[in-house]
Amino acid sequence: MATLTEQTLAAARDGLATGDFSAVELTRAHIAAVEAARPLNAFITETPEKALAMAAESDKRRQAGEAGLLEGIPLAVKDLFCTEGVLTTAGSHILDGFEPPYESTVTANLWRAGAVMLGKANMDEFAMGSSNMTSFYGAVESPWRRRGDNRPLVPGGSSGGSAAVVAARCALAAIGTDTGGSIRQPASFCGIVGLKPTYGRCSRWGTVAFASSLDQAGPLTRTVRDAALMLRAMAGHDAKDSTSVNRPVPDYEAALTGDIRGLKVGIPTEYRVDGMAAEIDTLWQQGIDWLRQAGAEPVEISLPHTRYALPTYYIVAPAEASSNLARYDGVRFGLRVPGDNLSEMYEATRGEGFGAEVQRRVLIGTYVLSAGYYDAYYNKARRVRTLIANDFARAFENVDVVLTPTAPSAAFAVGEKMDDPIAMYLNDVFTVPASLAGLPAISVPAGLSGDGLPLGLQLIGRAFDEETVLKVAGVLEEGASFTAEPAFIAGRG
Amino acid sequence: MAVDKATVAKIAKLARLRVPEENLDGLAGELNNILGWIEQLSELDTDGVEPMTSVVAMTPLQRDDTVTDGGRPEDVVRNAPEAVGGYFVVPKVIE
Numbered sequence: 270m271a272t273l274t275e276q277t278l279a280a281a282r283d284g285l286a287t288g289d290f291s292a293v294e295l296t297r298a299h300i301a302a303v304e305a306a307r308p309l310n311a312f313i314t315e316t317p318e319k320a321l322a323m324a325a326e327s328d329k330r331r332q333a334g335e336a337g338l339l340e341g342i343p344l345a346v347k348d349l350f351c352t353e354g355v356l357t358t359a360g361s362h363i364l365d366g367f368e369p370p371y372e373s374t375v376t377a378n379l380w381r382a383g384a385v386m387l388g389k390a391n392m393d394e395f396a397m398g399s400s401n402m403t404s405f406y407g408a409v410e411s412p413w414r415r416r417g418d419n420r421p422l423v424p425g426g427s428s429g430g431s432a433a434v435v436a437a438r439c440a441l442a443a444i445g446t447d448t449g450g451s452i453r454q455p456a457s458f459c460g461i462v463g464l465k466p467t468y469g470r471c472s473r474w475g476t477v478a479f480a481s482s483l484d485q486a487g488p489l490t491r492t493v494r495d496a497a498l499m500l501r502a503m504a505g506h507d508a509k510d511s512t513s514v515n516r517p518v519p520d521y522e523a524a525l526t527g528d529i530r531g532l533k534v535g536i537p538t539e540y541r542v543d544g545m546a547a548e549i550d551t552l553w554q555q556g557i558d559w560l561r562q563a564g565a566e567p568v569e570i571s572l573p574h575t576r577y578a579l580p581t582y583y584i585v586a587p588a589e590a591s592s593n594l595a596r597y598d599g600v601r602f603g604l605r606v607p608g609d610n611l612s613e614m615y616e617a618t619r620g621e622g623f624g625a626e627v628q629r630r631v632l633i634g635t636y637v638l639s640a641g642y643y644d645a646y647y648n649k650a651r652r653v654r655t656l657i658a659n660d661f662a663r664a665f666e667n668v669d670v671v672l673t674p675t676a677p678s679a680a681f682a683v684g685e686k687m688d689d690p691i692a693m694y695l696n697d698v699f700t701v702p703a704s705l706a707g708l709p710a711i712s713v714p715a716g717l718s719g720d721g722l723p724l725g726l727q728l729i730g731r732a733f734d735e736e737t738v739l740k741v742a743g744v745l746e747e748g749a750s751f752t753a754e755p756a757f758i759a760g761r762g
Numbered sequence: 763m764a765v766d767k768a769t770v771a772k773i774a775k776l777a778r779l780r781v782p783e784e785n786l787d788g789l790a791g792e793l794n795n796i797l798g799w800i801e802q803l804s805e806l807d808t809d810g811v812e813p814m815t816s817v818v819a820m821t822p823l824q825r826d827d828t829v830t831d832g833g834r835p836e837d838v839v840r841n842a843p844e845a846v847g848g849y850f851v852v853p854k855v856i857e
Contacts, residue, residue, distance in 0.1 A: 620780030707817025
């Protein structure tokens with residue numbers, strides 16, 4: 270059955286269309302892969318019965334001539350998306366037992382397109398983390414290993430479970446969310462493609478909120494084409510999210526022409542940060558060469574406020590989080606820890622229900638929003654955010670896309686960096702600026718580190734120009750011809 | 763400005779988070795590190811720069827002022843730790 274799970278989403282779509290296999294057969298193979306991959310701890314909830322029922326319905330629709338864009342395709346869903354009647358935890362103890370009575374818009378769009386849900390993927394608690402180690406449900410192990418070293422590695426985060434299952438061939442694709450790099454960094458660590466669309470491209474309705482001005486859903490896939498297929502099904506205007514944008518959803522796959530002749534690719538000087546591994550710099554230069562060979566023109570650009578992006582993010586995101594997480598109070602859903610009065614019940618519930626990193630961010634957020642500090646921290650950060658967005662706007666007057674590394678290093682070992690929050694935050698140094706500016710960005714697997722771990726390159730585009738981002742990503746993918754495989758692939762002996 | 767133990771206790775109270783006394787010192791240290799690192803923003807001159815309100819320029823859509831959803835009290839309280847007769851139950855708040 271391995272051939273069914275090791276193909277791309279696009280190949281599975283074609284195989285289903287020509288009747289080589291049914292959605293039920295494809296789903297059965299993936300359910301077996303999900304079971305085989307349990308040692309990775311990549312799922313919080315597996316939904317095999319639901320998957321088989323959805324697959325059977327899918328086969329019926331296809332027979333009736335009503336196949337959708339993702340008809341019969343088995344997917345994993347980050348456990349941040351509310352799924353009707355299926356446990357949704359956000360990786361937190363505080364959402365114990367929460368079964369949403371509604372479906373998030375993005376997942377509803379996927380099911381309407383015919384996709385099948387395999388389960389809910391593990392993640393950093395409330396999407397706060399870059400390692401998947403903050404999950405109440407335990408760390409996820411990457412399917413990758415360093416050459417000659419069997420120590421478990423992190424898959425990255427916060428969409429760590431989503432990235433691990435796609436890399437380990439347990440799902441044809443997964444969805445995640447990206448607030449400061451939570452799709453792109455795990456994609457880079459796991460050797461797969463991760464796309465964060467423009468803010469507003471996908472509805473946030475029914476997705477557990479972390480930082481509402483930054484959160485955006487997107488796909489994690491094994492190829493650029495698969496990301497294009499997924500985004501088309503996920504995106505679209507939603508009256509229930511006032512920040513979702515009402516503009517047509519293009520056929521992203523049609524943008525993958527491979528023709529980037531004459532396109533200008535910005536190379537930002539400020540992304541050559543101190544202490545960046547030489548192999549990352551070398552890979553970046555290779556990426557520039559691949560695009561040049563395909564007829565694009567690399568252009569040195571300046572994004573002068575880049576170094577202020579991370580500190581800005583670590584004011585804006587915790588501020589919004591502290592406000593969003595106020596709703597977890599033991600009254601309407603999830604965990605309740607008793608107290609003698611209402612206030613004590615709130616404090617006991619939140620003190621026990623939130624993990625250390627979430628508490629740290631709620632405290633930071635509360636502090637920067639508190640009387641006397643609001644202007645000095647929060648408003649200051651919002652002003653710097655404007656400067657960062659202006660940097661990109663100016664750059665995009667002269668270039669069509671920006672090429673950078675995705676992360677400053679390859680994956681690290683489980684347990685590392687947990688004692689120093691700032692060292693962990695630095696993982697997002699290259700992904701956070703595009704998040705603050707709301708721009709679409711993709712990570713493409715481009716090469717291996719000296720010890721055999723995947724490294725990604727990032728492309729950032731103009732707002733709502735995912736088509737150019739995907740087109741250039743396709744060329745990058747071809748140039749890199751990344752064929753390395755993780756140590757663990759589900760379903761192989 | 764350095765955050766001390768008392769400040770952490772005060773923020774924790776504002777955030778309705780029970781933080782055990784023995785964790786206050788450690789948290790004060792961590793928060794000071796993070797705030798010290800964030801402090802580098804103060805070297806930037808942002809006079810006359812508008813604080814960002816929305817990353818994507820958009821005009822909010824208007825809709826008719828009508829009820830579009832509702833009438834599902836069972837759904838609303840279904841996940842409550844304690845509910846009676848369609849109401850959320852909380853510890854007594856009135857003496």
